[in-house]
Amino acid sequence: MSKIIGKRIRKIRLEKGMTQVHLSKRLGYKSPSILSEIESGKKGFDADKVPLVAEILGVEVNALFF
Template identity: 45%
Template sequence: MKYTVGQIARFIRIQKGIKQSFVSDKLGFKSPSSYSEIEKGVRHLSADKIPILADALDVSIEELFFEDKIRKMRNDNDVIA
């Protein structure tokens, strides 16, 4: 199964105990619901925001795109919807 960047970001965010409002603020969104739409796949994240998202989640950009690492983590906790 292929995961979206939003789904991977959600998994990482939950694992690290980071609130949506924190990530939303870092990305410059007016409300957490805008970021929530990215996690749900309703809205896409522009390329210029990818490094900011990675920084907010304290991960490398590669970790947002290479799902083999996520698949391994998923075995420990099934939070990716």
């Protein structure tokens, strides 16, 4: 599931023209490398942050899963 969410975050983020640095800061990550690892599926994604990511990206939560 984490790989799917990571890929969807990356796809939507790029469609919105948002950088990893910008999204990482909005999510409170200390480094964009954390987001890079999430997007590549190397690191799990905290399910509690799903609504926040959706809000920042301007999409419905289900857009991160499908």
